[in-house]
Amino acid sequence: MSVPVEVIFKRPEALRDRPTHYCPGCPHGIAHRLVAEALDDLGLRERAVGVAPVGCSVLAYNYFNCDFQEAAHGRAPALATGIKRGRPDTIVFTYQGDGDLASIGMAEIIHAANRGEKITVVFINNAIYGMTGGQMAPTTLVGQKTTTSPYGRDPEQIGWPIRMAELLSTLVAPVYVTRQALYTPQLVRKARKALHTAFRLQAEGKGFTFVELLSSCPTGWGMTPVEALEWGKEKMMAYFPLGEFKKPEAEEGGKK
Amino acid sequence: MTRVLMKGAEAVGEAAIKAGCRHFFGYPITPQNEIPEYMSRRLPQVGGTYVQGESEVASINMLFGCAGAGVRVMTSSSSPGISLMQEGISYIAGAELPVVVINMVRGGPGLGGIQPAQSDYFQATRGGGHGDYYTMVLAPSTVQEAVELVMDAFDLADKYRNPVLVLGDGIIGQMMEPVEFPEREPALVDKPWATTGCKGREPNIVKSLLLDPYELEEHNRKLQQKYERMKREDVRVETVDLDGAEVVLCAYGTTSRVCRTAMERLREKGVKVGLVRPITLFPFPEKTIQSLDPKKVKFILTVEMSLGQMVQDVKLYTEGRIPVHFFGRTGGVVPTPQEVVREVLKRLGKEVEK
Structure with missing residues (x-):
C-alpha cells in the first residue's frame, strides 16, 4: 500500500546536490539558496551566468547549478560586464564578500554600477575576511576585534566601516539598491523578496541591481552560530540600516 | 582589394573588426589612444560594443568575462598599462581563454616615457604575470604586417585558447603606410566550454582555480603541451x-x-x-x-x-x-x-x- 506523499520542501534546481565547505552556522548556505530560488522562480537558471569572488564563496561555482566564471579578487563586476556585454541575453550575477567588493574591488563595483551594467550584484557583508582567517574588512565595525585589529577597529587609525548600499545609491544609474539581513526567518523572507526583485529587474532589462545581505561569521567572530546571529542583529543592523535605498518608480514603494 | 593609406593604430583596429572582433575594452594611455578612439567610433557602426574601463585592471578582466562567454575580444594599451593587466592575463592563461592584447611599447621602467621602445620583451615572452605560462607574441614591422598579424592573432588565440600579444611600438602605431586588408572570413570556431547559459547541457565553469596540487600540476602540464605545439606549428620568422x-x-x-x-x-x-x-x-x-x-x-x-x-x-x-x-x-x-x-x-x- 502506497502512502500519499506530498513534497513540501525541496532543493531548488539552481543548486546542486552537493555538500558545501562552509563552516557550521555560516549563512552562505542560506544566501546561496535564496539566489537559487530567485533563479528558479523567475525561470532564469538556463540563462544565468554567475561570477564567483575570491573569499569564502570562491567555490560557489561548485554549488550553483548554472554556468559560472571565477574572478580574480575584486574583479567580479568587470567579468560580469564582459559577460553581459558579450552575451546580452544572459542573466549575469556576481556573488561577492566585503573584502572582495568593498576593498580590493571598490573601483570595479562603483564603475559597473555607474555604467548601469544590467547585472545583479549579491554582496555578502559579514564584516570580516573569513577565508584568510578572520582579518579586518572594510566593513568591520568600530571596536570589532579581528586578527589584524586585535585591539578593536580604531577609526582614528583606519577609518570607518563603509556603507556600500548607501554609497552606490548616490549614483544615477543603479535601478535597485537594497540592504537586507539573514539573522532571523522573517529577515530571510525579506531578503528572498529583494533578490527576486533584483533578478526580475535585470530580466526586464532595467539596469544595475545590488542586494547587500548582512551576514555573520561564527568562526571569524569567535561565537556560536546563535550568538553570531544575535550579535549581527544587534550590532550590524545598528550601523548598517536595512532598507531599499533605490528602487524604480513603478515598483511598490519606489520613489518618485 | 584596394590599398588605403592608414595610420598603424587605426589599421590595427580595422583589422580586429575584419577578424570578427565586436568587443573592445580598454583604458587610455599614450602612445596607443588612436586604437580605442577608432574602436569607439567603428564598433557601434558594425553592431559591436566599446566600453572604456575604469582602469587597465578592470579592462583586462572585462576581456576575461567576454572571452569566457565565447566572444572574440581585444584590448590595447602601452607598457605601464600592460603591467597593470598582468594579473588578468595570468588568470586568462590559466582559464585558457582566447583574447588579443595589443602593446604599443613605450620606454620604461615606471612611467618612463612615451617614445617607442622594445623594453617589454622580457615581460611579453616570459608570461608576464605569476605562474608557469606563456602568451603568444607577434611582432609586426610594418603597418601591413600589423594588419595581418592582428587578424591572425584572433585565429591563433582560438586555436590555442590562449592570450595572444601583438607587440608594436609608437612608430608602428603612429606611422602611415599603404595597407591592403586581406579578404578572408574570420575562422570562427565552436566554443562549447563558454558560459552562454546552460540550456540543454551541464553548466560550464570558466576558472583558473585548481586547489588539488596534482590536478594543478596536470593542468600546467597540459598548458606546456600547448606551448610546445606552438613551437612546432606556429613559429614565424623572416x-x-x-x-x-x-x-x-x-x-x-x-x-x-x-x-x-x-x-x-x-x-x-x-x-x-x-x-x-x-x-x-x-x-x-x-x-x-x-x-x-x-x-x-x-x-x-x-x-x-x-x-x-x-x-x-x-x-x-x-x-x-x-x-x-x-x-x-x-x-x-x-x-x-x-x-x-x-x-x-x-x-x-x-x-x-x-
Whole structure:
C-alpha cells in the first residue's frame, strides 16, 4: 500500500546536490539558496551566468547549478560586464564578500554600477575576511576585534566601516539598491523578496541591481552560530540600516 | 582589394573588426589612444560594443568575462598599462581563454616615457604575470604586417585558447603606410566550454582555480603541451640573405627596419650581412638561430630598442657556438642605421668612419 506523499520542501534546481565547505552556522548556505530560488522562480537558471569572488564563496561555482566564471579578487563586476556585454541575453550575477567588493574591488563595483551594467550584484557583508582567517574588512565595525585589529577597529587609525548600499545609491544609474539581513526567518523572507526583485529587474532589462545581505561569521567572530546571529542583529543592523535605498518608480514603494 | 593609406593604430583596429572582433575594452594611455578612439567610433557602426574601463585592471578582466562567454575580444594599451593587466592575463592563461592584447611599447621602467621602445620583451615572452605560462607574441614591422598579424592573432588565440600579444611600438602605431586588408572570413570556431547559459547541457565553469596540487600540476602540464605545439606549428620568422653571411643581424619590429637600411650600406662596404627577423617572439624561432653555421658566421649582432633583452634568447639558442653581440638604444631613442653599421664594422675590426 502506497502512502500519499506530498513534497513540501525541496532543493531548488539552481543548486546542486552537493555538500558545501562552509563552516557550521555560516549563512552562505542560506544566501546561496535564496539566489537559487530567485533563479528558479523567475525561470532564469538556463540563462544565468554567475561570477564567483575570491573569499569564502570562491567555490560557489561548485554549488550553483548554472554556468559560472571565477574572478580574480575584486574583479567580479568587470567579468560580469564582459559577460553581459558579450552575451546580452544572459542573466549575469556576481556573488561577492566585503573584502572582495568593498576593498580590493571598490573601483570595479562603483564603475559597473555607474555604467548601469544590467547585472545583479549579491554582496555578502559579514564584516570580516573569513577565508584568510578572520582579518579586518572594510566593513568591520568600530571596536570589532579581528586578527589584524586585535585591539578593536580604531577609526582614528583606519577609518570607518563603509556603507556600500548607501554609497552606490548616490549614483544615477543603479535601478535597485537594497540592504537586507539573514539573522532571523522573517529577515530571510525579506531578503528572498529583494533578490527576486533584483533578478526580475535585470530580466526586464532595467539596469544595475545590488542586494547587500548582512551576514555573520561564527568562526571569524569567535561565537556560536546563535550568538553570531544575535550579535549581527544587534550590532550590524545598528550601523548598517536595512532598507531599499533605490528602487524604480513603478515598483511598490519606489520613489518618485 | 584596394590599398588605403592608414595610420598603424587605426589599421590595427580595422583589422580586429575584419577578424570578427565586436568587443573592445580598454583604458587610455599614450602612445596607443588612436586604437580605442577608432574602436569607439567603428564598433557601434558594425553592431559591436566599446566600453572604456575604469582602469587597465578592470579592462583586462572585462576581456576575461567576454572571452569566457565565447566572444572574440581585444584590448590595447602601452607598457605601464600592460603591467597593470598582468594579473588578468595570468588568470586568462590559466582559464585558457582566447583574447588579443595589443602593446604599443613605450620606454620604461615606471612611467618612463612615451617614445617607442622594445623594453617589454622580457615581460611579453616570459608570461608576464605569476605562474608557469606563456602568451603568444607577434611582432609586426610594418603597418601591413600589423594588419595581418592582428587578424591572425584572433585565429591563433582560438586555436590555442590562449592570450595572444601583438607587440608594436609608437612608430608602428603612429606611422602611415599603404595597407591592403586581406579578404578572408574570420575562422570562427565552436566554443562549447563558454558560459552562454546552460540550456540543454551541464553548466560550464570558466576558472583558473585548481586547489588539488596534482590536478594543478596536470593542468600546467597540459598548458606546456600547448606551448610546445606552438613551437612546432606556429613559429614565424623572416630571414634575409643568410646564405654566405659572415655577419647576421637579429632584430624584430621597428629595429629590423633600421637593420635593413644598415645592411644596404654594409653591402656597399663589402660586408656579407644577413638578417634574422623573429615575427613570433614567443614561440621564438630557435631553429633558425640553431641552424646558423659557426664556420661561416663570424658573429650575430642583436639590435634592440632596449639595453639587451632578446639577445638573451639569441645567446640561449646559439648555445655558445657563435659569438653574440648586442647593440641597443633605449628610453625612446631609436638606433640609427649608421650606428648599426659602425657597430658591425667595429666588431669586424674594420676602420670606422667618423
